[in-house]
Amino acid sequence: xxxLFKLAIVTGLGAIALKGWRAWMGDGKVADDRGAVGSSxxxxxxxxxxxxxxxxxxxxxxQSDQSFPASDPPGNY
Numbered sequence: 001x002x003x004l005f006k007l008a009i010v011t012g013l014g015a016i017a018l019k020g021w022r023a024w025m026g027d028g029k030v031a032d033d034r035g036a037v038g039s040s041x042x043x044x045x046x047x048x049x050x051x052x053x054x055x056x057x058x059x060x061x062x063q064s065d066q067s068f069p070a071s072d073p074p075g076n077y
Contacts, residue, residue, distance in 0.1 A: 046065050048057040 048054055048061075
């Protein structure tokens with residue numbers, strides 16, 4: 001009986017450790033970035049993104065960003 005009690009304690013501690021390790025490491029699933037049904041994915045905010053200095057964002061970049069869903073490039077090339 002003592003052996004069964006020890007086994008139950010070790011199993012319980014192992015389960016708690018495994019649950020904590022999975023929470024710490026993440027679940028390993030890839031994030032679903034497909035967006036809503038019928039959409040082409042997650043839509044980012046307009047304007048310069050992280051890693052791009054605002055000073056490097058010029059008029060052509062702005063016009064290109066504003067015309068993103070359309071296939072036509074800006075007219076001032």
